[in-house]
Amino acid sequence: MKKITSALFLIIATLVSGPATAYDRITGQHFASRSEIIAENGMVATSQPLATQVGLEVLRKGGNAIDAAIAANAMLGLVEPTGCGIGGDLFAIVWDAETKQLYGLNASGRSPATLNREVFAEKGLDKIPPFGPLPVSVPGAVDGWFMLHDRFGSVPMSEILTPAIEYAKNGFPVSELIAYYFEMNRKRIGQYPGFAETFLLNGRTPRKGEIFKNPNLAATYEKIATGGRDAFYKGDIARVIGAFMQEQGGYLSYEDLAAHTSNWVEPVSTNYRGYDVWELPPNGQGIAALQILNILEQYDIQGMGLDSADYIHTFVEAKKLAFEDRAKYYADPAFNDIPVDWLISKEYAQQRRKLIDPEQAAKRYDAGLIDGDTIYLTVADKAGNMVSLIQSNYRGMGSGMIPTDLGFVLQNRGEMFQLEEGHFNTLEPGKRPFHTIIPAFVTRNNKPWLSFGVMGGATQPQMHAQIVVNLIDFGMNLQEAGDAPRILHSGSSEPTGETMTDGGYVSLENGFSAQTRRKLLHMGHVLREVSGHYGGYQAIMRDPISGVYFGASESRKDGQAAGF
Incomplete structure (x- = not known):
């Protein structure tokens, strides 16, 4: 009875509060906070307006995108x-x-x-x-x-x-x-x-x-x-x-x-419906986003729709599968033989997809067999250079030292690091720890299309995949893709190395309907309200024909995209 009461309370609260949207928008999706920023000569998107203005100042004085990103x-x-x-x-x-x-x-x-x-x-x-x-x-x-x-x-x-x-x-x-x-x-x-x-x-x-x-x-x-x-x-x-x-x-x-x-490293990618999505290989978690996308590509996500239990269920189960691999295998490649190519392959994704029950949330997945707090910024310049950069102390302000x-x-x-002997990410002298911060990039037909990131610890691969889905499957513009209500699955395979035993829980931002939430509960998902855990988004998109830049920034935080 307690569980039913809790679920009903969640549904009622959603109906009463409603989604945080801008219903009086003349154009675009009703949940978008503002229009995209559009400029020709340069674009900067950061999590603080003063930092954005500093980047623009460097561009205006003749610096390029890399100079402005450092500034x-x-x-x-x-x-x-x-x-x-x-x-x-x-x-x-x-x-x-x-x-x-x-x-x-x-x-x-x-x-x-x-x-x-x-x-x-x-x-x-x-x-x-x-x-x-x-x-x-x-x-x-x-x-x-x-x-x-x-x-x-x-x-x-x-x-x-x-x-x-x-x-x-x-x-x-x-x-x-x-x-x-x-x-x-x-x-x-x-x-x-x-x-x-x-x-x-x-x-x-x-x-x-x-x-x-x-x-x-x-x-x-x-x-x-x-x-x-x-x-x-x-x-x-x-x-x-x-x-x-x-x-x-x-x-x-x-x-x-x-x-x-x-170290300079080779970015790795998967193709998602004609778009090449690029991440960096471990010791970061970027390939988890690619693993999620490889599974989602096997479904008619567009036909499901954003506010549907089928989409959210499929996304959450794909995330669970990817994060089991993340907990076990992602670590410093100088100390481990990590088969990145296999983990992000279409063949592996097809194998993993077979584990998903379309009607029921899984309480547990095993990792496959193999042969929190950050800033993100992106800058683009007149010449066409683009930078996707992420930087962090880890827990907020770091260690206190x-x-x-x-x-x-x-x-x-x-x-x-883990202290478990034999774990891929176990502590050793001179070793890089598993990292949560990940920049992302998308190309199309070998041309730059999108530089983006979503800061926020373990949320990042989940949000990377959702941004790509919002743009490609749901046809949103750059700002809408960031403002759309987000899905967050937590409680399993976090950096502690713990694996999922209870299925974790799903948190949904305002904007998803009571009907969708009710169906997810019937499918066995545990829903839990959280606040402030949905990440911080910045992005720059380049029109491949005109070269014009579109900029977007996080409406949940202090971010600003600006250009000239």
């Missing part, structure tokens, strides 16, 4: 430190207009050379804690900037970083959402050294509209601007980080920073 990322490290910063990692996919090719960059850091599973056993820990010195891995973002700039950049790095430096010195007004996240992170990591000095105003977190400055970050950016990547990895910054971590009982050292390298007077927090990405 916007540096600015986001200042205005959105609750999700990103130079203490974190970076991944990017670049369409180079000159060579007409895609390039992938893995700028994620490795575990400290002196940290192993025995350390945790000696401390009586059976898993890696989320905060403090133990989950800290080498931050790869700055090296990622310079790898991108060395290969594709067109203006000096000192010029690229100047806007963020000036804002850090002079201050900026904090947005409502970032003020909320500041306070949330204070409760998580506010007790650690340096948090109050770096991020509090008069003993409290900044409020909406208050001017926030970060002079320490400005000084750090200036050292990077003049001294290059070695100023961060081999100079005074690295020495400060190493000394601070030693004081805090951590394992990240100067030597770990000095040894860091990023704020090296003395540097103005940023070190990431806690090492929490993603």
Whole structure:
């Protein structure tokens, strides 16, 4: 009786509240928050308007898309430190207009050379804690900037970083959402050294509209601007980080920073109804989106419709299948033989699809047999270069480790490792952890069509697949594809390595009907309301004939797409 009452309450609540839509729109889908942004000479889409404006400024002054992406990322490290910063990692996919090719960059850091599973056993820990010195891995973002700039950049790095430096010195007004996240992170990591000095105003977190400055970050950016990547990895910054971590009982050292390298990697793809969808291979989770799409392609998704139990059921079951493989196999390829080609193949998808019962939600799937918090931005320029870039500290502001007077927090990405011996993603010295942050790109007929991403931990592959389906199957425009109500399946095969035993639960945004929800309940799905877990979307689409750009940004957050 309790379960039925809960389900009825969910349906009634949906009927009463109704979808959060713009019913008075003259054109387009009723749920779209705004029209697409359209421009010819350049486009920037980020999660903060000030960062978008910085990127546009770089483009207007003659920089290219890569220059503008780095500038916007540096600015986001200042205005959105609750999700990103130079203490974190970076991944990017670049369409180079000159060579007409895609390039992938893995700028994620490795575990400290002196940290192993025995350390945790000696401390009586059976898993890696989320905060403090133990989950800290080498931050790869700055090296990622310079790898991108060395290969594709067109203006000096000192010029690229100047806007963020000036804002850090002079201050900026904090947005409502970032003020909320500041306070949330204070409760998580506010007790650690340096948090109050770096991020509090008069003993409290900044409020909406208050001017926030970060002079320490400005000084750090200036050292990077003049001294290059070695100023961060081999100079005074690295020495400060190493000394601070030693004081805090951590394992990240100067030597770990000095040894860091990023890697150019080949993006991988699957074809979905004539469109090539590109992701980066593990240690990230991007291929999960490709696995989901390969299964969905075998169904008449367009005929099912967005607000249908059949579509949602099929999507959720495809996600469950992909995430079982994700939990077992996705890890650092330098330490494992990961058959990526097989996992994203059509043949494998056909095998996995046979496990789906069209009428009943599965409580459990096994992985196949094989032979949370981020920023995303995208930039495009007049020449046709496009960048899909994602960067993160992991859990909001990261580990809470704020090296003395540097103005940023070190990431806690090492929490993603397993301590189980023999697991693909088990902790080993010098190993990259499993990563959730993933950029995406779509080409059609070997031409650039779409650069996009949806930040938000384990939601990302699910949302990548939904954006593609919204555009291709449901015929939405770029903004509509991001504003459409989203499906989120949780509770199984998360980065902890746990596998699904109870089927998990499904969360649906407002906009899905009571009838659809009722049918999903009858199919055995557990529905649960969640708030704020549906990701953050930015995208740029290029018209292959005119070259005109269409931009879209997340209406659920502070994002802005703008062009000229």
